[in-house]
Amino acid sequence: MSADFTLLTTMMFRTCITILAVLVSFVTCSVNAEIIEEQSPVARQSLHNNPTWLHLGQYKTDLFQKSFQSNISNPDFFITSMGRTDPEAEFTETVRLLIAQAATSPKSDASILCRFPARALWLARELGRDFGNPYQECEGFKTWVGDSPIEEVSAIYASGYLSNPGSVYGHLMLRFHGSNPTDPQDLLETAINYGAQSSEEDPALLYVVRGLFGGYQSTYSSLEFFHHNNRFRDDQLRDIWEYRLNLSDWEVSFLQAHIWELMNAHNTYYFLRQNCAYYVADLLNLVLEPDLIDDMKPWVVPVDIFQRLASGQENQDPLVKSFVRLSSREARFREGYARLSPLEKSIADEVLKSRDGLALLNDASLSDGQRINILNVSLDYAAYALDDTEPDSKAHKNSMLLARISLPASGETKTENPPAPHEGQPATTLQLRAFDNTKLGAGVELRIRPAYYDFLSNTAATPPFSELSMVDTKVVITDDDVFLRQMEVLKISALNVSATTLPEDKKHAWQIRLGAEQRDLSCSNCLVAYAEGGIGKAAMMGDQTAIYGFATGRVTTLDTNGSSFKAGLSGGIITAGDNWAASLSGKSLQQIDGPQHLENSFTAELRLGQGTDWDVRLKSEYNKAHENSVALSYYW
Amino acid sequence: MIRLISTIVASAAVIVAGTASAQNSPMRDAPNPWLDCGIGAMIFPDDNLELGAGISNIIWDLGTTAVTSAASSPDTCSGLSNVRSAMFIQKSYAQLETEIARGEGENLTALSSLAGCSAETQPAFVQSVRQSAAQRMASPEFETMSYNQKSEALYYASEEAAAVCQA
Incomplete structure (x- = not known):
């Protein structure tokens, strides 16, 4: 349009x-x-x-x-x-x-x-x-290029940031690499970013509306990489993935020269398609033959670009030379903490709880290596969890710094990369479900979810135990009816689980949902618009299981019970194995207006298969009717 | 009148303190990024990094409020090699502080590059920066120093340590 x-x-x-x-x-x-x-x-x-x-x-x-x-x-x-x-x-x-x-x-x-x-x-x-x-x-161009020639270009993926509507699907940018022999991860190299201008001045709702409907101009920008590195990894606690591209010298120079041209270019920004992923991919397609943008989709999300990059070839060479994760401060802490021995972990817990805990490091039976392990993890924790503006926290961190600097220099242990963004399932889901409903009878449900994932999805580089979906649409066909069961415009769930019991490592779990859906599973003509939100806590039970509970509120258009406001509790458990994942959830909401009914619903779902293109799901639900179903999902 | 005199006295005290600080620091190119270019008051566009900001790698808001010396201007400041180091330290101090304590890290490596160190001289640079940081962290004043004061102190320590790379 x-x-x-x-x-x-x-x-x-x-x-x-x-x-x-x-x-x-x-x-x-x-x-x-x-x-x-x-x-x-x-x-x-x-x-x-x-x-x-x-x-x-x-x-x-x-x-x-x-x-x-x-x-x-x-x-x-x-x-x-x-x-x-x-x-x-x-x-x-x-x-x-x-x-x-x-x-x-x-x-x-x-x-x-x-x-x-x-x-x-x-x-x-x-x-x-x-x-x-x-x-x-050209003086201006020479100044921008700098003294050392660019030898390589990377496509950078910053993982999704659920606290900002514009960043929930991740972010895509470019990074130049020179030939610095002392520092292959040279933070001073240039990064090329793309984004909407002046959007920070608008409140969140206006930001979303203007972003969706072309209310912003957007452009490329050039900044030393450390600015992005600090912001993404240390401030927003997002992992960065760096994909080094297989480009010839001519392609690097040509791309660099074109980026310079575009510094004076503006585009109309559309959050769904002509966004950062679209324009950075478009830039890369100047020199890369395979089309990185899927013209069959009216939306573009960064992970799809990386899947095409990782699977693409040009002249029988892969488009990507190598890829590496630059882990967030939070990931560094969590992975470092997990590597500590039980003794180190018990001392670290005390060191992190209070300044007095540092005295435990004076135990003569500890080696310098053990002290270093404990303090390296402690400093990562301090950087991401402690509030520097609070005097006690500041003093606590300063004591850790002094203890650490008194020991020999030693870096963190390198860890293996977890699955990279392109190794997970693609963003879009097409699902066909056959069901048997105690009120509606047998039928099929056709579902399309443009993006992106639920608790059971096999995605990679997404926050653990989280959900993010957009315009999730389900249409039901029975023997005598065809109806819209749900169009969920947006759903975000963030359990924010932690494997530690540390005092500052406890975030709230939260969930928001909004859209339109049938009031319950017994209904085919009682569509209501709804907005639902929950806030609560989640906890890990072992490595692969999380349990959560929310205080939940729900507002709807007036339903057939004459109710618009409901409140209550919801919760569930999510677990996964090598080739499967399962969830069990329940919700009990009391009508606040109307006849004060208590509405209960339950869902159990099992995902079978570990492929990134498809899976099979078994589901059993109750919400005024029982429904058992089996679904085949295709991801593209 | 009393308020006017107080203001003049306070301003003079600030100028004297600033001069003393500069005199205590090692030799530098002139002007000094901290004293003359308003690094501490620098406004980075980092809050909006996902926004288009044109060519901003060499531009920052050194508006009139940030330039404190009449002899300096945004142009003279942006042409200095040590301004880049100063900007980097100011922006990355939190990361640098942790990496200096550890003795290793990508920000610390970038700082040594800015100081002109090679792969061979980098360990000596890191050792020097660590030694001076250890002294600062052990002093009682460290806990009360502001972010800007810590950044500025690291800038001078880095300039001093750079001597080992240029020897």
């Missing part, structure tokens, strides 16, 4: 500038003639329609493949006034100016070579001409 609106606007714009276009064409035709004379008929016909040229201008065709429009929304990005919709005019003028300015020395940053170094590099190759070297002649 947005594309149609934009197209209409552009057509109006085109009409207004027709006269100017004719004038520009007239001015440029003499140079066109010079270039065209030198080219073969095939080249003459095709260069401005070449996919690379269209990619450089972010040109997309309309539904009928008849006209172009760039995703870049600011007209001043283009050289020509009709450049946003006319790749041929932009091509011709670019070549004309490159030739006209080729002999100019020194080049100003406003020259075409310096504004559009990627266009210049590509056209030089295609036309066999020398338009100059932006890496030597």
Whole structure:
């Protein structure tokens, strides 16, 4: 819809500038003639329609493949006034100016070579001409590139952040790598980010609405990687996954030059599709052949891009050379704590509970290695759990620092990577369920969940014991009826379980759900809109099992019982084995208005299979009717 | 009048204290990032890192409130090599503090790179930074120092330690 609106606007714009276009064409035709004379008929016909040229201008065709429009929304990005919709005019003028300015020395940053170094590099190759070297002649570009050449590029995945609506599905960005021999993880290298502008000024609801419906402009940005590293891993406690790409020297230079061009480009931001994942993937597709964006889906989520990257090949070489996790501060603490011996763990518990616990480290029977293990874990805990602004916590942390710095230098033990994002199931679910219902009889339920996962899903790099789904839609077909059972617009559950009993390592579990659904399993015509929220606690029982409980409130449109407000308790248990996962949950809600009925519901579900493309689920539910079912799920 | 005199006296005290601090620190390029470029008052765009911010790797808000010396300007500050170190320390002090205590870490390695250390000289740099940090952490004043004061102290310690890499 947005594309149609934009197209209409552009057509109006085109009409207004027709006269100017004719004038520009007239001015440029003499140079066109010079270039065209030198080219073969095939080249003459095709260069401005070449996919690379269209990619450089972010040109997309309309539904009928008849006209172009760039995703870049600011007209001043283009050289020509009709450049946003006319790749041929932009091509011709670019070549004309490159030739006209080729002999100019020194080049100003406003020259075409310096504004559009990627266009210049590509056209030089295609036309066999020398338009100059932006890496030597353009001051602004040289300053941005820096002194050391970029040798590699990584695609960066920051895992989902459930506390920010814009980051729940994770984040995608790029990172440059130079040839620093002393530091392969050089935090000072440049990272390329993409995001909506000025969105931080809006409250959450307006942010979501504007994000969904194109209310923000968005752009690329360039910043040293340590800013993102600190924020993602230490402040937001998100793991980062770094996928090093298999790019040639030319592809790295070409990509880098194009990113420089795009620093002056703006797009209209759409949270569901034209988001960070879309535009970073689009950037990579300048040099990577396999399409990283699935045109069959009207939404784009980062994990889908990484699945395509990891499975893609170009010239029989994999697109990804290697991948590695950069663990969050919380993950470092949890994994370090799990590695401690029982003795070290018992001392660490005391060290972390109070400053006085540090005295236990003076025990002569402890080795320096044991003290180091305990204090390294303690410092990770202090960094993520202790409040530095609170005097006691600050003093507690300072004591840990002093104790640790008095011991020899030693880093943390490297751990094995858990499954990477691309090794889990894809984001979208298509499910066919056959059921037998004590009130409705037998039937089938067709379900589509655009994104992303539930408690039993086999995803990777997602927060443990959490759920995140969007527009989860279920349609039921019985012998004599077809009806919508549920359209859950959003569901987020975060149990925030902890394997420790430490005082500051206790977060609340919470859940929100909103959408429309049948009031209960006995109903086919009692659809209600609802918003439901729960807050409570969760705890681990062993390595693979979590138990949780919520105080739950629910608001609905007036249902057939005459009730809109309910409150009560809900809870459950989730567990998993090698090839299966299971959950058992229950909810008991008292009507606050209306006839004060108590409504109870229960669900037991078992997932069989460990594949990432499919699984089988068995389910038994009660909510005013019993329903047993078996479902086949396909993930894509 | 009393308020005016108090203000003048307080301002003079701040200037004297700042000068004394600068004089106690090792030799540096001029201007000093902390004293002249307002590093402590620097506003990073990190709250909105997922937002587009254009080319921001060499730009930060050194608006008029942040530049404290009439001789300095955002242009002169952004051209200094040691400003990059100062910015990095100011932004990453919390991570650096932990890594210095451990004696290892990616932020500490980045700091040694900024100080011009090679793989061979990096251990000596780390040892020097650790020694000075151990002295600071052991002093009673450490618990009352602010984040900015700790960052500034680490900046001077890092500059001093950089000498072992340039020897």
